[in-house]
Amino acid sequence: MTKLDISKSIIFLGLAEHIQLDGHPYPIGPVSIFNLSRQKNHFVFPVSGRAYNWVFLFHEELFEQPEKAGFFIEIKTEDGQPFGNIKIEPYCQPTSNQNKPEIKQQIKEVASIPHDLLIPKGFGWIIVNCHQIDGLIKNPANFIISASFQGQEEVIGSVNFLYQKVLPYTSEQMKAIEADPLSAKSVRIEIGCKNCPAKLRAYSQFNRSKTLEDDGFVWQYDLCEEFNCDCGQTTQPLIYLRESMHGLLGKGTKTISSKLDYLRRYAxxxxxxxxxxxxxxxxxxxxxxxxxxxxxxxxxxxxxxxxxxxxxxxxxxxxxxxxxxxxxxxxxxxxxxxxxxxxxxxxxxxxxxxxxxxxxxxxxxxxxxxxxxxxxxxxxxxxxxxxxxxxxxxxxxxxxxxxxxxxxxxxxxxxxxxxxxxxxxxxxxxxxxxxxxxx
Incomplete structure (x- = not known):
């Protein structure tokens, strides 16, 4: 059996904001990948790993020999802390299609529903999109992507999350946002702990709201330095929300957490x-x-x-x-x-x-x-x-x-x-x- 060369078989392309497949998966059908890069700028943290599609190229040789089945892609911080992992379980199943051999692969992601793809042999590379990375990126950070197989582990790429501070809006910028019928009037976020009931709720809008504050929300400019839960298991720096949360009111807003709530400016x-x-x-x-x-x-x-x-x-x-x-x-x-x-x-x-x-x-x-x-x-x-x-x-x-x-x-x-x-x-x-x- 030929030893698997991970570095030549798996390529991490980067993070994409959207991927659209037209019918069959690539390389049989066309694929549109939007904003693919290995560096992502954010003006607020935390950022959900689910906010992006993690895009890889796999060489077809990974699916040619059943004995090669089963390997992991791991995502870690630079200091080695685990962030997420993806289990890949390919297997070979010859079928017939106009007398051309095919390879059927099954790809499993952590916490996702397995799906089947039919890839004709001889295309070389296939695109695999993983979008169930559940971790929260609390700070600007660089993540190392590695693949491991039977004790062999190799780094296949990295991705960098950077902080881009948003300056306070001028009156002209506020008027421009008011001119956008799809803009947000208010943005609210909830940060909590999975192990205790402690929660922080914050909001951003042009003018502070007594109604929201009476309901327990904190205006972004009144946020403290850090959220610490009651049980000590969860901490989250708040400086990024305090400085730049108002940036979510403008154009190009992106969901950063399942706890984020937009209130449209106009119905x-x-x-x-x-x-x-x-x-x-x-x-x-x-x-x-x-x-x-x-x-x-x-x-x-x-x-x-x-x-x-x-x-x-x-x-x-x-x-x-x-x-x-x-x-x-x-x-x-x-x-x-x-x-x-x-x-x-x-x-x-x-x-x-x-x-x-x-x-x-x-x-x-x-x-x-x-x-x-x-x-x-x-x-x-x-x-x-x-x-x-x-x-x-x-x-x-x-x-x-x-x-x-x-x-x-x-x-x-x-x-x-x-x-x-x-x-x-x-x-x-x-x-x-x-x-x-x-x-």
Whole structure:
């Protein structure tokens, strides 16, 4: 029997946030792996091992000889403390498929339901995804991954969990989060001990809540240094939650524990109510100011721009004032001119004076930026390395009140490539579409 060379038979690829198999497992069917890496940044701890898919490559030789069956993958801290393990039990079972030999393997994970995969011989490597690692990562740490077989143990990789501190949110960042219909209004977490009833419950939101605190929750900024249970079996540093728990309110939130609870900022009924109020305003008002005030109060109407920072009436070098400015998720700075629901086109399809004036204002802003980019960004309070491009946006009029052909031609042949045009009704329609998942 040939000795098994573990280092050449098992490869630890890393941790993935999501894996999607289309029908049959890889290599027969396609596989999509999202955010695979051996280093994961977190702004809060503890982190659950179940939050990730632990992805390995196994060579088919592992399943060719029954006498090689049964080996372990072990996950330990750098100082040798066990974190989790996975038991692999392959076996060989020839079958027939168009006269091609196949190997059937059974893969068992700790605390998981075994599943069968059919892998034709000759493909070389197969992907194995393990997602039942129950341990909690209490601190930033490096974990060593090793495989063992019949007393032989070899390191096959490592994974590093790093701490990324989140600075306190600025008012512009808070407005941007309020503009996201899928954002969290409140995040709550419970930390406890399996051996005694001791528990700590903490919460984060923009403003502290007397109701939650009366119910036993601690605001993140009031957390102490460490949680210690009554029986002495469980400790958890709390500095990471105290410093950065508010980061879970923003975009890209990820479940870190089964004890984590998100309260959405908006229910679908609230979004519908806001949109209906805006549409009533379109029918009732002819001036710009009521629409400016409505969007300031309800920044979620600007959801289509995917804001990271949202500025209200920012000044441009003391010469101009935009209605809004948004730094979006693509690091584009959008300078927005909001107009009233005015008529946009003449009978011949040419733009009316009000629409031409709106474009002219945005052109003035962009021209000023082209001359003094650093000074403009400094005045808005944005760092130059945050911005990849600067564009303009004009929001004006109502599609339902315009000749469809005139509007379509205007959209197809814009005045300027660096200025986007939207109608006020587009804000309502896009918000309803984005918030569809809330229903």
């Amino acid at each position: 679908h009924s609230e979004i519908v109510k806001t949109v209906n109020s805006f549409n009533l305003l379109l029918d009732a008002e002819r001036d710009e100011k009521p629409f400016q005030l409505f969007l300031e109060k309800n920044p979620v109407m600007l959801a289509r721009f995917h804001a990271k920072k949202l500025f209200i009436k920012p000044n441009i070098l003391g010469k101009f004032e935009t209605d809004f400015a948004i730094l979006d998720s693509m690091n584009q700075l959008l300078l927005i001119e909001l107009e009233r629901p005015m008529a946009l086109f003449k009978k011949d399809g040419h733009p009316r004076a009000g629409l031409i004036h709106a474009y002219s204002q945005v052109r003035d802003w962009l021209h000023e930026y082209s001359k003094h980019p650093g000074a403009v960004l400094e005045g808005i309070n944005i760092k130059p390395d945050e911005v990849m491009a600067v564009k303009g946006v004009v929001i004006a009029g109502r599609a339902s009140k315009e000749n469809a052909k005139h509007l379509q031609r205007h959209l197809a042949q814009p005045f300027y490539n660096d200025i986007e045009f939207l109608t006020l009704e587009d804000l309502s329609l896009s918000l309803l579409q984005i918030s569809h998942d809330l229903a």
